[in-house]
Amino acid sequence: FIFAVPESLQEEFRYRAGQFLTFEVSWEGMQLHRCYSLSSAPETDPWPKVTVKRVDEGRVSNWFNDQLSVGDAILVQPPEGRFSMRSNEGDHGIVLFGGGSGITPVLSILKSALRTTERDVKLIYANRDARSIIFKDEIDLWLAEFPQRLEVIHHLDSDGGFMSLAEVREHIRGWEDGEFFVCGPTGYMDTVEEAFKASKIDADQTKFERFLSLPDPDRRDKSAAVVPEQSDDEIPASFKMVLEGQSHDVQYEKGLTLLASAVKAGHKPPSSCEDGYCGCCMALLKSGSVNMANHDALEPSDIERGWVLACQARPASQEPIELDFDAEY
Numbered sequence: 001f002i003f004a005v006p007e008s009l010q011e012e013f014r015y016r017a018g019q020f021l022t023f024e025v026s027w028e029g030m031q032l033h034r035c036y037s038l039s040s041a042p043e044t045d046p047w048p049k050v051t052v053k054r055v056d057e058g059r060v061s062n063w064f065n066d067q068l069s070v071g072d073a074i075l076v077q078p079p080e081g082r083f084s085m086r087s088n089e090g091d092h093g094i095v096l097f098g099g100g101s102g103i104t105p106v107l108s109i110l111k112s113a114l115r116t117t118e119r120d121v122k123l124i125y126a127n128r129d130a131r132s133i134i135f136k137d138e139i140d141l142w143l144a145e146f147p148q149r150l151e152v153i154h155h156l157d158s159d160g161g162f163m164s165l166a167e168v169r170e171h172i173r174g175w176e177d178g179e180f181f182v183c184g185p186t187g188y189m190d191t192v193e194e195a196f197k198a199s200k201i202d203a204d205q206t207k208f209e210r211f212l213s214l215p216d217p218d219r220r221d222k223s224a225a226v227v228p229e230q231s232d233d234e235i236p237a238s239f240k241m242v243l244e245g246q247s248h249d250v251q252y253e254k255g256l257t258l259l260a261s262a263v264k265a266g267h268k269p270p271s272s273c274e275d276g277y278c279g280c281c282m283a284l285l286k287s288g289s290v291n292m293a294n295h296d297a298l299e300p301s302d303i304e305r306g307w308v309l310a311c312q313a314r315p316a317s318q319e320p321i322e323l324d325f326d327a328e329y
Contacts, residue, residue, distance in 0.1 A: 001064065002040075002049045003076065013048065015079035017041045017112030018105045018181070018209070021050060022272045022280075024075040025060050034060040035278050037105035037183070037209065038079065039135070041112040048079070051134065053101045080272050080280040082329040083209040085109060085117075086179065093120040095175050097168075097192050099184020100127060103134050105209050106183050110139075114146050122151045122178075124171050126188060129158040163188065168195035176201060183209040193299075203301040207329070210297070239288070239321035243269055252315065258283075258290070258323055259310035269325050274311040281310040282329065288321030290314060 005013045020037045040049035052064040068074065083105050085094070094113050098106035103125060113121050127133050133154065143150050153171060155163050168191060172180070176199060182192050189208060196206055241248045241262055250265045252258075259281050262269050272280035276294030285306045290313040298307055307329070315321060 001052060001068065002047050003074075004047055012078050013076075015042055015048065016084040017043075017108040018084035019079040019081040019108075020083075020105070020278075021048065021079055022077040022278060023060070024077075025063055027059050027063065032060050033273055035272070037081075037083075037108070037211075039104040039107050041108045041115070043115045044111045051101065051104050077272055080270060080278065081105075081209075082279065082282060083109075083181065083183070083207050085113060086328065091119055093122065093175050093178040095172060095178050095180045096121065096123045097180070097182040097184065097188075098123065098125045099188035100132065101134065102182075102184030102188075102209070102211065104183075106181060107135055107139070109181055110142065110150075114142060114150060118149075120149050120151075121146075122153070122171070122175060124153045124155065124163075124168075126155040126157065126163050126184065129156055130154075163191060165191055165195050165198065168192050169199050172196075172199055172201070178205065180206040181209070182206065183211075186210070203305065206301075208299050236288075236315055236318050236321060239315070239323060241267070241269070242322070242324040242326050243267060245326065256314070257311055258308075258313045258315075258321070262310070269310060271311055276309050276312040279309070282307055283310050284308075284324040284327035285313075286322040286324055286327075288319045289316040290321070291316045 015038060020035045022033055022035045025032045025034070036050040036052055038048055039051045040047070052061050054065050055061045094109070096106045096110055106123070110121055110123060113119055123139070125133070139152060143152050172195065180196065180201065182189050189210065193208070235254050236252055238249050238251050239258065241250050248267060250262050250267065252261050253264065256264065259269060259271055259274070270280050272278045276292070277296055279297035282297070285308045290308055292309055292312040294312050295303065295309055297309060310323065
């Protein structure tokens with residue numbers, strides 16, 4: 001699906017390779033939200049493009065494939081996401097692991113890297129069988145244009161089962177100082193992550209993008225975890241927030257998340273789903289401690305490094321909090 005962005009919104013909808021769009025769809029009286037990764041790259045495609053795979057009983061994916069037509073207008077939030085190349089990696093290679101429809105943000109990065117850098121790129125793309133390969137013709141065109149810089153490996157489960165840890169380690173041999181991107185089914189991503197650990201790949205070299213669906217209003221888990229109730233002696237009067245190069249002292253109000261407090265104070269930090277699923281509001285907690293009701297969008301290594309979801313974070317003590325939205329992921 002290719003979207004023509006109105007001229008008045010083109011600046012707001014500028015994006016980086018690997019980011020995603022959040023769509024709002026009306027369905028039986030409810031407003032449903034879904035995040036879909038951009039398979040386009042700003043340096044190679046004139047308009048943003050997403051690929052929506054039909055899911056059994058998927059309300060929004062089936063709506064896209066059955067109802068959305070050329071010329072229709074749709075509600076879309078500006079691009080978000082941190083699954084993108086770092087700007088200071090020099091000539092280090094890029095290793096891309098894509099599984100199934102997880103190829104979408106990976107392909108975006110592949111195109112951007114080949115077109116705008118001199119870095120070598122290796123793509124390991126796993127699928128159920130040859131008929132399941134998405135974008136095969138487009139990948140072949142890139143391979144033909146950049147035969148010296150692009151290496152593509154197709155893994156088909158039908159030929160030898162799921163990719164093993166040993167196979168992943170073999171694929172990354174010789175690329176250990178590279179920058180790694182992974183997107184695909186949970187089992188596939190877990191195997192790749194274990195291989196990274198076994199190969200001593202530093203967590204700062206890796207980025208993971210997990211496809212998580214925002215819960216629909218009629219399917220929310222009423223028993224979902226909640227943060228402990230705050231007592232007055234656990235609440236700081238304010239917290240420091242770094243946003244767009246400026247430092248702000250933000251008043252904190254009991255019961256609100258850090259994101260809600262910042263918005264109430266008139267600031268506009270990045271956010272989208274506000275349910276802890278999309279990762280738009282990721283920020284680095286430089287000091288202080290917080291509780292989060294949900295952190296599905298974060299990897300365990302993200303939390304270890306201090307990343308939090310501002311839409312889910314509430315102070316856990318009176319220790320001064322500093323939240324940095326500008327920190328490089």
